[in-house]
Amino acid sequence: MNTPAGCKKCGTSTVVYDLEYRFYKCKTCGEYWAYDKDDPDYEETDDICPVCGYYDDSPSTDEPRKCYNCGSEW
Numbered sequence: 001m002n003t004p005a006g007c008k009k010c011g012t013s014t015v016v017y018d019l020e021y022r023f024y025k026c027k028t029c030g031e032y033w034a035y036d037k038d039d040p041d042y043e044e045t046d047d048i049c050p051v052c053g054y055y056d057d058s059p060s061t062d063e064p065r066k067c068y069n070c071g072s073e074w
Contacts, residue, residue: 004054005069007031050074 006013007026014027023034035053047056047065054069064073 004052008033008055008057 004015004024007015007029009031010026010029012026012028015024016027017024023032025032033055035048035055048054049056049065049067049070049072051072051074052067052070054067056065056068066073
């Protein structure tokens, strides 16, 4: 599991992944989030990197998309 480069709320790099509960958590601001495809609320989206699972919520019309976490393009 790849940890995102930074917190999507405060931007710090103090993000950890909780293996037991399967979510990311920022140790600085307490923000947490998950990308678990088994979650019943999960929806397919072009905003999730298919390589590392990083979610980019910034508006973009760029083709191809580029992941700010791992640099892959899709």
